[in-house]
Amino acid sequence: MRPNALQLAGRGVVYLALALATAAAITPVLWLVAATTKGPDDLFHYTFFAPRLTADSYRRLFTTFPFLRCLMNSLFITGTTVIVQLFFSSLAGFALAKYEFRGKKQVMLLMLATMMIPGQVVMAPLYELIYRIGLVDSYLGLIIPGAVSVFGIFLFRQSILQVPDELLHAARIDGCSEFRIYWDIVMPVSKPMIGAFCLIGFMGSWNNFLWPQIILHHQERFTLPIGLNRLVDLYQQQYGMLMAGTLLSVLPVVILFLALQREFVAGLTAGAVKG
């Protein structure tokens, strides 16, 4: 059925609204990219890109501030946290999905109950604990508490439940150990969930501010959010440099998202729509 004139006009209005919303969504980021390429005089003189491009903001960012160090810290801490999270959560999620064992119900109930409690409640006692075991102002003090992801366990349990039991039986008949089953069968089958989980975990750890702000003291251990906040404090008016730092800070997440996009959107909405 071909749309009539009225319907066509309606569609035009919808597309116009969508275009405006798209412009609103991407303009700040476009401005951010443009701002990092302008000198201080051009920054507000030209709305977006100036005729004279310069990498000066980036040069100053790396020479006046240990930005590279913060970037490396963030990559190391986030990478380690996500790998530990992924390994522990998928292993435990597998056990909770495919085995019957004593205490299983109690463990799941306990985890579910703690999921409802917001992270700010545990900040103080966690700080006390980290202080007692001497991990204040250390990478481990960020990685170890960050590796506990109850959310991840349930995510993996949910997706591994759908792996057919026959597949696991067949492997057992072939003499596969239980760990081999996890490693060679369950993990490859869960690939989409792994993609979604990695992105969610990466974003959580990468953007984390409050906890690192509490336990990190020395600049050489700062992560990007903490480092950038310090940068803003030190160089309030040097917008070009601040924007360069901001852009480089968000770039890794954007790259990872583009790589894992499909899995992510599927994983994000799977639970919500079914539930």
Next chain:
Amino acid sequence: MSARSDALAEKRELAGEGVGAGWFRLQHKAAPYLFVAPFLILFLCFGLWPILKSLILAVYATNGPKSAVFVGLANFRFLMADPDFHTAVRNTLVFTCWSIFFQLPCALGLALLLCARWVRARELFRLAFFSPNLLGQVFVGVLFSVLFVPQYGLLNHLLHALFGIALDTKWLSNPALVMPALVLTSLWMYVGFNMIYFLAALQAVDRDLYEAATVDGANGWHQFFAVTLPSIKPVAVFVLITSTLGSFQLFELPYIMLRNTAGPDNSGLTVVMYLYNTGFITGDLGYASAVGWTLALGMLVVSLVQLKLTRAMKGVGD
């Protein structure tokens, strides 16, 4: 399942299939415990223990992690009487209301625009709307603090051109404008994220229901209230509760945009910022726990009320 594998291992053992048979059965029995153990140990130490400990800490006054004095409910009494806490609660609630009554309808509106069958490049639009959510609150805070700069900032120029607002509007140093600035920034950040949920729900609505409604002579508005809303209700309730809980925990955005302060006249002070300032800047971990539990209780009560209210509203749609 495990019984079958046990029987299998036994059969192998009886058949004398080498020395590995006993080991095979053992590793099968032990596997689930070994698989759960690493996570469980971490969880007990760094998840459960701090929660229990915070209940105890909440009735102590501490000076850093080293000294603690029992004070009973004094932390909570002080909290309830502290005008700064009242301001924090008020700001947090106002922000939450904006999220619920302004941002969520916008998200639903965008999803409705996108869900029509004939819309082309839907994936691209969805990606564009969602993309701001990739930026963490700290980075968005830094970016928007520059976009909001008086005189020169992009936002003032845009709003000046569109609505004629003054170019030197000081968003972040005028107490009356701090909240609008926060609301706008979080709208930009989260509207696409919530839209994704609404869109997924809208696309899952049974098409036959619409056809039946059309046959019955229902117009667009009728269809929306009689078919669309009831169908997406479970997802809508989920989005409502998660975005309320998220709003209750607002911290980084104002903290960064207001340059690590609570803003002029505490206009950007939120409950979590209050917790951070009173608990960690001053080093009173007991007080921080008390504020944390008050926040947790508030979140619980509000979610329960929302669940009750949305359940009660069921009758309207049916």
